[in-house]
Amino acid sequence: MARTRIPTPHGPAFLHLYHNNRDSKEHMAIVVDPAQFQGPPNPDSPPHIRSKTLDAVWSDNETEMDRITRGAYVGRLSADSQHASNPIHAHTHWTGINDLIPSPLIRIHSECFTGETVGSMRCDCGEQLDEAIRLISQPIPVPSQSPLDPPKEIPGRGAVVYMRQEGRGIGLLSKIRAYNLQDLGHDTVTANLMLGHQADERGYEIAVAILRDLGLGSKDELGEGVRVLTNNPDKVKALEDEGLRVVERVPMIPRSWRSRNAMLAVPALPADRQSPKDDRIPGATLIGGNAVYGEDLDKYLRTKVLRMGHMLPLWLEDPEQ
C-alpha cells in the first residue's frame, strides 16, 4: 500500500491506496484526521487513524527514505520535516474521555465513473463523495466534564473507503447497457436483472479489511466502533456480517433535497402524510420534483427507496398515483 496527503475543499486528508489478494483492483481509503498533521499521537487526544500495514517495517533493508516515500511518515511531510513513523508508537492508545466523543464516522463509497468524473445527473454519486468527506470533516462538539469548563470541539475524524465496485459491482460496460434499458423505461433494479446481474453485486470483505487495517470498527480495538454514513440497510448488515462494529447508522441525505429551494418547492402534504424522521417511506413524490433534481436522478433515488429499501427521511410521491 501507499499513502499521501491530499488537501480537500473540506480540509486536509490522507489518501491510502491498497492492494489486496481477492481482486486485481486498487481500493482506497480517504482518511480524515487533521490532528495527524500536527505530529505524533498523544495520550490525551483520540488515537490517530493509522494504517497498521503502512506503519509496519516491511523489510530489513528498507531505508528511512523508502518508508517516507510510501507514506509512513508522521505530521506533515516537508523539506524540513522528514521522519518515518516509529511503528511502536504509531498506535498509542487513548486514555482520555473516550466515551464522551462520538465514534469515527465512515462511509463505504462505490466507484461511479459517470457520476464522479463526467458529472452525470443520472445519480448523485459525485455529490455523495464530496458530501461524505464534508460530513466526516465537521468539528465534533465535546461536552464539558465540569460546569467550569467551556464546551470544546475536536476535529472531525473518520474515513471514506472508496471501493472500485463500479455500477454496484456489475462494471462500467454493464452499467452503460443498463442505462439504455433505463431509457426504455426500466428502473435500475430491473435493468440489472435483465442483463443477468443481481440488483447489487457488491461485497464488503475488502472494505472491512481496510477499516480493520486503519483500526476502525474492529471488535478488538478500544472504543473504536464506527458510525456509518448510508441509507442502505443491506449495506449495514453486510458490513456487520463481515465483522465491522457499527454503533450507529447516519443518514446520507442528498444535498439538494435539504436545500432551502428544495424545501420551498415541497407541495403542502396532508397531515397523514407528514415525513417521519428517519424511515423507509412506501409509496410516494420526490420533494421538490423534477424542477430541482432532474428526471433521471429523481427516478434513481425513487428506485433506491421503493425497490431497495433505502431509508431516506423524505416523502416520495409516485406520479402514477
Ligand SMILES: Nc1nc2c(ncn2[C@@H]2O[C@H](COP(=O)(O)OP(=O)(O)OP(=O)(O)O)[C@@H](O)[C@H]2O)c(=O)[nH]1
Ligand atoms: N447498476 C447500476 N449502478 C449504478 C447506477 N447508478 C449508479 N450506480 C452505482 O451505484 C453505486 C453507488 O451506490 P451508492 O450511492 O453507494 O448507494 P448505496 O451504497 O446503495 O447506498 P448509500 O450508502 O445510501 O448511498 C456506484 O457503484 C454507482 O456506479 C445505475 O443506474 N445502475
